[in-house]
Amino acid sequence: MEISDLNPHLLTAEYAVRGPIVIRAQELEKLGRKIIYCNVGNPQALKQKPLTYIRQILSLVEYPDLLNFHETQKIYPPDVIRKARHILKMNPHGTGAYTQSAGMPFIRETIAEFIMKRDGIEASPENIILTDGASKAVQAVLIALMKSPNDGFMIPVPQYPLYSATIELYGAKQIKYFLDEDNSWQLSEKILEESISKAKSEGINPVSIVVINPGNPTGAVLSYENIEMIINFASKHGLSIMADEVYQDNIYAEGKTFHSFAKVMTHMGIKDIPLFSFHSVSKGYTGECGHRGGYLEIRNVPDEVMAEFIKLQSINLCANTVGQIITYLLVTPPQVGEESYELFIKERDYILGEMKAKAEIIGLGLSSIDGMEVEIPHGAMYAFVRFELPHTEDITKMTESERLTYDAKRDNDYCMSLLEETGICVVPGSGFGQLPGTLHFRTTILPPRNEVEELVEKIREFHKSYTAKLKSNSYRTV
Amino acid sequence: MEISDLNPHLLTAEYAVRGPIVIRAQELEKLGRKIIYCNVGNPQALKQKPLTYIRQILSLVEYPDLLNFHETQKIYPPDVIRKARHILKMNPHGTGAYTQSAGMPFIRETIAEFIMKRDGIEASPENIILTDGASKAVQAVLIALMKSPNDGFMIPVPQYPLYSATIELYGAKQIKYFLDEDNSWQLSEKILEESISKAKSEGINPVSIVVINPGNPTGAVLSYENIEMIINFASKHGLSIMADEVYQDNIYAEGKTFHSFAKVMTHMGIKDIPLFSFHSVSKGYTGECGHRGGYLEIRNVPDEVMAEFIKLQSINLCANTVGQIITYLLVTPPQVGEESYELFIKERDYILGEMKAKAEIIGLGLSSIDGMEVEIPHGAMYAFVRFELPHTEDITKMTESERLTYDAKRDNDYCMSLLEETGICVVPGSGFGQLPGTLHFRTTILPPRNEVEELVEKIREFHKSYTAKLKSNSYRTV
Numbered sequence: 015m016e017i018s019d020l021n022p023h024l025l026t027a028e029y030a031v032r033g034p035i036v037i038r039a040q041e042l043e044k045l046g047r048k049i050i051y052c053n054v055g056n057p058q059a060l061k062q063k064p065l066t067y068i069r070q071i072l073s074l075v076e077y078p079d080l081l082n083f084h085e086t087q088k089i090y091p092p093d094v095i096r097k098a099r100h101i102l103k104m105n106p107h108g109t110g111a112y113t114q115s116a117g118m119p120f121i122r123e124t125i126a127e128f129i130m131k132r133d134g135i136e137a138s139p140e141n142i143i144l145t146d147g148a149s150k151a152v153q154a155v156l157i158a159l160m161k162s163p164n165d166g167f168m169i170p171v172p173q174y175p176l177y178s179a180t181i182e183l184y185g186a187k188q189i190k191y192f193l194d195e196d197n198s199w200q201l202s203e204k205i206l207e208e209s210i211s212k213a214k215s216e217g218i219n220p221v222s223i224v225v226i227n228p229g230n231p232t233g234a235v236l237s238y239e240n241i242e243m244i245i246n247f248a249s250k251h252g253l254s255i256m257a258d259e260v261y262q263d264n265i266y267a268e269g270k271t272f273h274s275f276a277k278v279m280t281h282m283g284i285k286d287i288p289l290f291s292f293h294s295v296s297k298g299y300t301g302e303c304g305h306r307g308g309y310l311e312i313r314n315v316p317d318e319v320m321a322e323f324i325k326l327q328s329i330n331l332c333a334n335t336v337g338q339i340i341t342y343l344l345v346t347p348p349q350v351g352e353e354s355y356e357l358f359i360k361e362r363d364y365i366l367g368e369m370k371a372k373a374e375i376i377g378l379g380l381s382s383i384d385g386m387e388v389e390i391p392h393g394a395m396y397a398f399v400r401f402e403l404p405h406t407e408d409i410t411k412m413t414e415s416e417r418l419t420y421d422a423k424r425d426n427d428y429c430m431s432l433l434e435e436t437g438i439c440v441v442p443g444s445g446f447g448q449l450p451g452t453l454h455f456r457t458t459i460l461p462p463r464n465e466v467e468e469l470v471e472k473i474r475e476f477h478k479s480y481t482a483k484l485k486s487n488s489y490r491t492v
Numbered sequence: 493m494e495i496s497d498l499n500p501h502l503l504t505a506e507y508a509v510r511g512p513i514v515i516r517a518q519e520l521e522k523l524g525r526k527i528i529y530c531n532v533g534n535p536q537a538l539k540q541k542p543l544t545y546i547r548q549i550l551s552l553v554e555y556p557d558l559l560n561f562h563e564t565q566k567i568y569p570p571d572v573i574r575k576a577r578h579i580l581k582m583n584p585h586g587t588g589a590y591t592q593s594a595g596m597p598f599i600r601e602t603i604a605e606f607i608m609k610r611d612g613i614e615a616s617p618e619n620i621i622l623t624d625g626a627s628k629a630v631q632a633v634l635i636a637l638m639k640s641p642n643d644g645f646m647i648p649v650p651q652y653p654l655y656s657a658t659i660e661l662y663g664a665k666q667i668k669y670f671l672d673e674d675n676s677w678q679l680s681e682k683i684l685e686e687s688i689s690k691a692k693s694e695g696i697n698p699v700s701i702v703v704i705n706p707g708n709p710t711g712a713v714l715s716y717e718n719i720e721m722i723i724n725f726a727s728k729h730g731l732s733i734m735a736d737e738v739y740q741d742n743i744y745a746e747g748k749t750f751h752s753f754a755k756v757m758t759h760m761g762i763k764d765i766p767l768f769s770f771h772s773v774s775k776g777y778t779g780e781c782g783h784r785g786g787y788l789e790i791r792n793v794p795d796e797v798m799a800e801f802i803k804l805q806s807i808n809l810c811a812n813t814v815g816q817i818i819t820y821l822l823v824t825p826p827q828v829g830e831e832s833y834e835l836f837i838k839e840r841d842y843i844l845g846e847m848k849a850k851a852e853i854i855g856l857g858l859s860s861i862d863g864m865e866v867e868i869p870h871g872a873m874y875a876f877v878r879f880e881l882p883h884t885e886d887i888t889k890m891t892e893s894e895r896l897t898y899d900a901k902r903d904n905d906y907c908m909s910l911l912e913e914t915g916i917c918v919v920p921g922s923g924f925g926q927l928p929g930t931l932h933f934r935t936t937i938l939p940p941r942n943e944v945e946e947l948v949e950k951i952r953e954f955h956k957s958y959t960a961k962l963k964s965n966s967y968r969t970v
């Protein structure tokens with residue numbers, strides 16, 4: 015077997031978040047180098063402690079015999095024991111049994127209640143599917159909505175490459191729309207219209223628009239008005255909306271609020287735009303990435319369409335049970351008066367407080383570097399940092415595609431050198447997409463505070479020396 | 493949005509194991525009826541107890557603070573504590589962090605050692621990918637090997653419908669080959685040759701052959717010679733092999749042994765047939781379906797092909813960590829002399845002993861029913877039971893396709909009536925495929941022993957009355 019025997023769509027799919035720079039980082043680490051992994055939103059790999067409440071309950075539901083030991087009463091707070099017993103009662107087969115395809119019914123019900131409470135709107139458990147993290151849910155929706163290789167999905171640039179990779183893998187079309195960096199990465203109606211017109215003129219059939227809010231990699235938090243504009247745009251063009259809302263609990267900027275698409279759409283009285291909303295236990299303050307939990311909520315589709323989504327999930331049997339249970343705990347945190355409440359709030363607020371502080375350190379620190387520019391991230395777990403480099407080739411003679419290749423090589427080289435020289439692992443902007451002619455990298459804000467401070471200083475020093483080196487080579491072929 | 497707006501391949505994909513009969517069973521259960529779920533190999537939903545060893549370790553790795561309580565020493569055996577500490581040492585980020593795309597390196601290493609020990613052959617951790625159960629691994633291989641909609645995968649009939657559903661979903665071709673019911677469901681070279689010739693004559697390009705051993709739904713255990721024949725067949729036709737070996741620990745018949753494709757291929761000195769082998773924590777004696785753990789081993793492919801499979805896995809980030817850890821425990825059970833050893837062996841042998849006993853009760857019981865025929869299953873967790881019904885229409889006037897529809901309706905009606913009248917939920921043979929003109933259903937052997945005995949008697953009674961009813965209606969349009 016040769017590589018040419020594989021699915022050509024697999025070969026061309028790219029997933030930079032775990033690409034060559036990350037693979038090189040793992041090699042260096044094996045050789046004993048200290049690596050600061052800022053390539054992926056993986057909080058617990060960067061010393062974020064899991065919430066005690068979640069892990070205590072998991073230990074009990076994994077090994078229910080613990081509940082029979084009198085020692086257990088000494089170790090666990092009463093509300094944790096009650097909650098574990100409740101889960102075991104509602105899911106008597108335990109964590110080792112497949113659940114219904116869409117997930118445990120009682121969890122679907124509490125998710126619906128969570129949405130109703132969060133947004134003040136109606137929600138139905140019948141329209142919720144528990145998934146192995148948001149990634150699997152996104153993939154499921156993409157494949158379900160693809161009627162032909164000519165169908166197009168509008169995706170932001172920059173975007174989390176799950177979208178481009180999956181669309182490429184399944185053989186449909188990407189319709190890229192640029193986010194407005196000068197306007198805190200909001201969406202622009204003008205750009206959306208230009209993008210869809212261009213796609214249509216190329217014979218592409220747009221079916222859905224993907225929006226990531228809060229934004230990955232941008233850290234943007236969309237305003238209520240921006241979301242209204244997007245919904246009107248989708249309505250005008252007959253698109254469904256895929257709302258990636260996994261960072262809904264990660265908002266740091268004063269005055270910014272998370273508005274779900276479900277809420278805004280309901281306020282607008284719109285009932286005919288299919289909406290697919292994604293949530294996850296991997297982000298927020300839980301950061302339980304390794305457990306692969308999340309849910310998909312589907313609105314404004316007939317029952318028979320919903321049934322097809324459940325059938326699709328049934329081919330995977332069901333989402334893993336522990337991920338389902340963490341999703342349950344995400345939507346039913348301890349309440350005032352319960353024994354775990356104080357510790358839970360303390361741990362949660364510490365995590366979110368640190369993220370906010372680190373977003374500021376990174377935003378202020380990196381933007382103070384000569385030739386580097388970034389706002390303090392408003393939300394999510396990333397800064398998408400714009401930087402400038404002296405040219406090493408004559409760009410005036412390049413075609414558009416030569417220029418793209420040249421820029422991609424420039425940000426890749428930059429990030430690879432940053433890794434080799436400092437041990438800092440970030441992802442080049444070309445892995446997410448960027449406005450032609452601009453250069454970026456994405457870093458997470460997740461390392462411990464002292465490492466984030468160190469990271470800023472290391473990047474400052476590196477950027478200076480790298481720029482100087484390039485300058486001395488300018489206009490020579492690399 | 494209407495159903496016609498969805499991917500047509502999704503609409504035509506069928507997954508009978510969780511199809512309309514199962515949905516009806518869930519409805520009846522909600523109304524208070526007692527249902528015996530024999531539709532899916534879900535042991536812990538049918539009162540199989542999880543292994544204490546596994547669950548004790550999971551509780552500790554989910555809540556490592558437990559290790560700091562002196563009470564823990566009283567509750568857990570020392571080897572369990574040691575093993576949990578080892579896992580936490582080897583995976584210091586804990587269960588909440590994403591792992592490397594292919595899984596935790598130390599687990600990949602122990603899986604390679606497990607294969608070497610099991611088969612007496614070489615194995616490399618670099619060729620092993622931890623997956624969310626075997627289903628996800630199968631889907632990944634199918635999509636990676638699909639170069640065009642004209643590529644065909646040889647799949648057994650009857651088969652576990654994951655294969656047909658996934659091939660249909662991704663838009664490639666199924667090349668069906670019948671298993672030889674009269675020869676304990678072994679593969680027949682003649683049938684394989686006929687099947688591939690027919691596919692080629694239809695312009696289909698065969699790329700791989702799927703073999704399920706031990707068989708689902710057949711319960712067959714393939715002989716060494718049968719596996720040699722299949723490997724030679726694959727070699728002759730330039731096919732890769734997908735070996736679904738998730739039931740390797742479920743063998744009940746005297747004199748039958750599990751032979752892995754990796755082992756037989758190595759003995760034959762063959763190094764150029766790509767081999768994809770699947771294993772899972774859901775079956776065997778662990779039965780940890782809900783945790784979605786398993787692995788894929790790939791042989792005889794160049795490194796760059798392996799890299800593409802890891803990239804594909806990276807788009808999903810990684811398999812869930814708990815599933816990975818259970819896979820680790822599956823391949824490193826407690827050893828003689830360790831404190832948990834005796835209990836582990838006792839629990840394991842009880843589970844496997846009960847399965848063997850229940851396979852006999854079902855095989856002997858159902859085959860003693862007039863008009864019903866089945867061998868005692870040699871392995872796996874199912875009996876694929878052949879049965880006869882009086883005709884209700886004149887089959888002599890039917891076209892081939894009318895006959896297929898007629899038979900599918902007959903076994904579906906039969907299974908639905910069985911459910912409504914007895915609460916027993918089995919899956920019609922047409923959901924797996926069967927020789928035209930024959931009727932089957934698949935039942936698991938998993939309910940507790942007394943329920944299995946009850947199930948046989950209920951089916952006996954039902955079959956008699958259903959047959960009588962049909963006879964009185966024979967040759968009238970239903």
